[in-house]
Amino acid sequence: MTDKSFFTNWNYPTAMRVGAGRISELPQLCRELGMATPLLVTDPGLVSLPMVQSIVENSLVAGLPLAVFSEIKGNPTGANVSAGVAAFRAHGCDGVIALGGGSALDAGKAIALMVGQTHPIWDFEDVGDNYLRVNTHGMMPVIAIPTTAGTGSEVGRSSVITDENARLKKIIFHPRMLPEIVLLDPTLTLGLPAPITAATGMDALSHNLEAFCAPNFHPMAEGIALEAMRLISVYLPRAVADGNDLEARMQMLVASSMGATAFQRGLGAMHALAHPLGALYDKHHGLLNAILMPYVLVANRTAIEEPMSRLSRYLALPTAGFCGVLEWVLFLRRDFAIPHTLAEIGIGDEDADRIAQMAAADPSAPSNPLPFGADDYRGIFLNACRGEI
Ligand SMILES: NC(=O)c1ccc[n+]([C@@H]2O[C@H](COP(=O)([O-])OP(=O)(O)OC[C@H]3O[C@@H](n4cnc5c(N)ncnc54)[C@H](O)[C@@H]3O)[C@@H](O)[C@H]2O)c1
Numbered sequence: 399m400t401d402k403s404f405f406t407n408w409n410y411p412t413a414m415r416v417g418a419g420r421i422s423e424l425p426q427l428c429r430e431l432g433m434a435t436p437l438l439v440t441d442p443g444l445v446s447l448p449m450v451q452s453i454v455e456n457s458l459v460a461g462l463p464l465a466v467f468s469e470i471k472g473n474p475t476g477a478n479v480s481a482g483v484a485a486f487r488a489h490g491c492d493g494v495i496a497l498g499g500g501s502a503l504d505a506g507k508a509i510a511l512m513v514g515q516t517h518p519i520w521d522f523e524d525v526g527d528n529y530l531r532v533n534t535h536g537m538m539p540v541i542a543i544p545t546t547a548g549t550g551s552e553v554g555r556s557s558v559i560t561d562e563n564a565r566l567k568k569i570i571f572h573p574r575m576l577p578e579i580v581l582l583d584p585t586l587t588l589g590l591p592a593p594i595t596a597a598t599g600m601d602a603l604s605h606n607l608e609a610f611c612a613p614n615f616h617p618m619a620e621g622i623a624l625e626a627m628r629l630i631s632v633y634l635p636r637a638v639a640d641g642n643d644l645e646a647r648m649q650m651l652v653a654s655s656m657g658a659t660a661f662q663r664g665l666g667a668m669h670a671l672a673h674p675l676g677a678l679y680d681k682h683h684g685l686l687n688a689i690l691m692p693y694v695l696v697a698n699r700t701a702i703e704e705p706m707s708r709l710s711r712y713l714a715l716p717t718a719g720f721c722g723v724l725e726w727v728l729f730l731r732r733d734f735a736i737p738h739t740l741a742e743i744g745i746g747d748e749d750a751d752r753i754a755q756m757a758a759a760d761p762s763a764p765s766n767p768l769p770f771g772a773d774d775y776r777g778i779f780l781n782a783c784r785g786e787i
């Protein structure tokens with residue numbers, strides 16, 4: 399790649415404006431969507447950064463004042479969404495700019511969904527045809543701008559929102575939650591510290607890996623997942639080693655979006671376990687997936703020998719087949735100083751039964767390569783607590 403600005407426009411899976419510095423087009427993109435008073439949804443860490451301050455100032459200079467809402471948690475909650483809807487109404491807003499990691503993107507998408515609804519948010523959990531209850535006329539337009547490269551929420555049609563009463567992460571879904579416009583600007587991720595770069599990048603890997611192994615017929619998703627894992631194998635180590643590597647930052651943003659496109663094929667046991675652990679212990683989602691990854695691969699081994707063999711060839715790994723992929727994953731974790739056990743991040747084994755039940759009931763569980771029940775999840779969880787691969 400010779401043009402280091404990576405400037406391009408895509409219309410798959412939604413309108414995507416790709417390239418370094420394209421954040422400067424934000425006021426114009428708002429006007430294209432008819433937004434005169436957008437609500438910028440971001441998180442408390444980002445809102446104080448000069449990067450976000452200058453986005454707000456530049457928009458004002460361009461004649462587009464932004465209302466700002468940043469009261470969201472790392473794993474955003476239903477109460478965060480309600481507060482965002484209240485802010486949207488109080489400022490008389492007409493659209494949402496979701497700017498940040500998966501937490502801000504999910505919160506922003508959920509706020510845009512909930513502004514015009516009479517049902518509570520939990521009525522739109524991705525179960526059966528709940529999404530038919532949504533009043534689509536009440537949905538507000540969204541511009542999604544990721545500042546981490548991991549969740550791919552910018553190209554997803556759902557938001558992961560924690561129900562704090564039930565202590566569950568719930569997937570809120572509607573086909574039209576796919577943002578109208580996505581801005582992939584790698585300059586916005588240059589300041590992401592190495593540990594978050596690594597953990598979010600491993601989340602992108604987990605999406606592509608689980609999608610690639612899911613036992614559903616979806617060759618389009620399979621192809622996207624395979625190429626995204628090649629991008630991750632080349633560019634994630636570079637982005638972690640040198641945060642200012644613009645090409646690596648760009649390619650990781652794309653690989654992250656590819657992951658969320660690919661996981662229409664399904665996720666699996668990594669996410670089935672990461673969701674309850676995130677809800678109960680409030681730990682970073684990507685870090686949980688990174689820790690769980692090798693334990694889940696080993697538990698699935700009998701069902702994934704063939705895709706692992708293909709993956710090892712595509713990535714030109716030094717060892718072929720399942721063992722080659724496992725070695726690669728363990729190498730990445732060591733290289734990025736990611737803990738080997740859940741115990742190292744303060745998760746003990748006392749809730750094993752509850753976590754196993756929650757994992758077996760998680761929406762990501764049915765597309766795992768093997769039909770794991772609560773006993774299987776208990777075993778994987780205990781292995782991940784104790785470091786037994
Ligand atoms: N919708 C989906 O399909 C989907 C998929 C996977 C995960 N998720 C959800 O996404 C959330 C996790 O998102 P995440 O991993 O992006 O983390 P995050 O959004 O929680 O952000 C992690 C931290 O990074 C900081 N940060 C973000 N961008 C930064 C930047 N450019 N410079 C400096 N600091 C920056 C944030 O302030 C925050 O402190 C979880 O709630 C998870 O459940 C959603």
Ligand SMILES: [Fe+2]
Nearest residue numbers: 549601605683
């Ligand atoms: Fe994820």
